[in-house]
Amino acid sequence: MPKKAPPTVALVSLGCPKNLVDSERMLAGLALGGFVVTPDPDGADVAVVNTCAFIDLARAESDRHLDGLEALKRSGRLGRIVVAGCMAQRFGRQVLARHPLVDAVVGLAARDSLAGVCRRVVDRPQAAPIKGSRPQIAQMKGGRSSGRGTAADGATETIVLVGPHAAAPPDDRERLRLTPRHYAYLRISEGCDNRCAYCAIPDIRGPLRSKPPEHVLAEAAELAADGARELILIGQDTTAYGRDFAPRPGAVAVQSAIRSPQSAIESPWNLARLLKELRHRAAVKWLRLMYTHPASFTDGVIAELAAGLPLAPYVDLPLQHISDPILSSMGRRVTREQVERLIARLRAAAPGAAIRTSFIAGYPGETEAHVRELLDFLQEVRFDHVGVFVYSAEPGTPAARMPGQVPAAQARERWERLMQAAERLALAAARARKGERLEVLVDGADQAGRLLARHAGQAPEVDGAVLLAPGAARPGDFAAVRITGAEGYDLLGEVLPP
Known part of the structure; x- marks a missing residue:
């Protein structure tokens, strides 16, 4: 009998760098749990959305991603959907009411249980739908609850793990990094x-x-x-x-x-x-x-x-x-x-x-x-x-x-x-920085092939960049540059000879 292929999982990470570190920990746990990580939820056995709930715009972004995953699931191109992170922790009930095809909700306090939850939802059979019903959440017991019910589109058991926070901070040493290596x-x-x-x-x-x-x-x-x-x-x-x-x-x-x-x-x-x-x-x-x-x-x-x-x-x-x-x-x-x-x-x-x-x-x-x-x-x-x-x-x-x-x-x-x-x-x-000499760290390239770098006064993702000519340096390199101008928030630079 041929060996069954390991299940595939796609993870969508939303929100701040703290959430990104959580996503990196989740990926490590999923990989150790026998899942193959894939970048695309289309065709995956399970998709995990690590949500943000800081403000209403963040929750709306999480909802949009879940809407798209539910459409994939209806079409038969995605197996299961698991909601994790801040929105799961704070608004688990609302998530289930808004997204009936969600198979599990895993709060921050239960993030280390994610791989086990994903294994449970992937392994269980899909039941026939009962029209008009919605998942119901049971009373919390020991930080864990589960609801039973079927959604109009066919979800069966909804697993919910939302409980009080652990007294100790999370241990982030086991993680699969999503940032560039440098x-x-x-x-x-x-x-x-x-x-x-x-x-x-x-x-x-x-x-x-x-x-x-x-x-x-x-x-x-x-x-x-x-x-x-x-x-x-x-x-x-x-x-x-x-x-x-x-x-x-x-x-x-x-x-x-x-x-x-x-x-x-x-x-x-x-x-x-x-x-x-x-x-x-x-x-x-x-x-x-x-x-x-x-x-x-x-x-x-x-x-x-x-x-x-x-x-x-x-x-x-x-x-x-x-x-x-x-x-x-x-x-x-x-x-x-x-x-x-x-x-x-x-x-x-x-x-x-x-x-x-x-x-x-x-x-x-x-x-x-x-x-x-x-x-x-x-x-x-x-x-x-x-x-x-x-x-x-x-x-x-x-x-x-x-x-x-x-x-x-x-x-x-x-x-x-x-x-x-x-x-x-x-x-x-x-514009006033023209002519300055700065040391930059090269992060990667934009769609036009120009290198994206940062000087010490720029953090990744949230601040501007220093744009360099293609091939002037490699990602992960530090380079000395002279600023030649500006393009919006970004600086234009040329790499100086060693």
């Missing part, structure tokens, strides 16, 4: 304790759980050995790293960069100490710090930035707004004066460092005066990279219940004005 994301913590009024992330990913430093350092060594030349530190709030560790003898005092000495905290480990260890022990050329919080920045982290490479001259500092009443309503724990002082200190400590930020337009209670203040602030500070999002009223968050909800059309108009202002400043800054 850079990798290094997650240092999971979850968040900040409880900003607009944000559902603590409900989705749980409280802050910092990875043990020995795990972070071991993972960094493994990624470097696998070819990574840049490690990008991520978490919901990287500057909170170690805050959840219990103090012990020898704990170090941590001084906030924006608060009085009375607000100092104690921790055996913190981000500054982790950066110092990575500086000496991670065999990479660039370390990049993402997802910081202005209220959590410390003198030690600023000192590490001032020490230079391998810590890149780059800070991802989401501010969300700058008007004090809005910052207070958001629960951001900072004032405009404190933010301005922090930015001044960062620029003094690391001259030329790139600062990326993001803002929310249309937050409840926002007035035209608040918008003008934010526009003036953009002009004054001139960030290197700016993202702007329209406020999304997330179910269960305090902000969703606040008075003064801004009409959608007005919020969109404010978003457009902020984006236009940010774009004008970014385009002018790009």
Whole structure:
């Protein structure tokens, strides 16, 4: 009897770099579980969608992908559909109501069970449809529940694994990387304790759980050995790293960069100490710090930035707004004066460092005066990279219940004005860099064959690029370039001779 071919699985990864690391872990688990990974769900035995649920636009994108997979399943070109990730964790019931052909829902707390779930849905027989019925979810028992029922189009049992988060952070050392070999994301913590009024992330990913430093350092060594030349530190709030560790003898005092000495905290480990260890022990050329919080920045982290490479001259500092009443309503724990002082200190400590930020337009209670203040602030500070999002009223968050909800059309108009202002400043800054000499890391090529590279002030995916002539260098190479001009947000460069 011929041996049965192993089942095939396609994985769609949506959302942020934290979700991407989850996807890499899922792929490793699926491969170890005997699945053959395929890039195309058309013809696969099972398709997994690792969803994002941060804001309404992210959920809409997840729904669109699931709609397409359901169409494939109806046509007989896809076997099973499994929904994983943030939307599965927070909105499992709604997912099943909206997508009746889904075979399983696996939340973040059960992500290590994904391969077993996929094996179960692939191995079970397909039952005949019962018209008009929909999957029903049973009561949670021990973090697991399952529903039975059949959808109009033929789904049988719906497996649902959504439960409370584990006390320990995820171990990311077993993963199949989806990034180019020369850079990798290094997650240092999971979850968040900040409880900003607009944000559902603590409900989705749980409280802050910092990875043990020995795990972070071991993972960094493994990624470097696998070819990574840049490690990008991520978490919901990287500057909170170690805050959840219990103090012990020898704990170090941590001084906030924006608060009085009375607000100092104690921790055996913190981000500054982790950066110092990575500086000496991670065999990479660039370390990049993402997802910081202005209220959590410390003198030690600023000192590490001032020490230079391998810590890149780059800070991802989401501010969300700058008007004090809005910052207070958001629960951001900072004032405009404190933010301005922090930015001044960062620029003094690391001259030329790139600062990326993001803002929310249309937050409840926002007035035209608040918008003008934010526009003036953009002009004054001139960030290197700016993202702007329209406020999304997330179910269960305090902000969703606040008075003064801004009409959608007005919020969109404010978003457009902020984006236009940010774009004008970014385009002018790009043109002003003509003639500079920079070191870049080559990521790949665009559709026209031009090389896509980044200097130390550019993170992958979210910032601009340095465009080089085809064949001037190879992906994964560092090269010295001279900037010859700009094309929108991107810089144009030529590779200098060695």
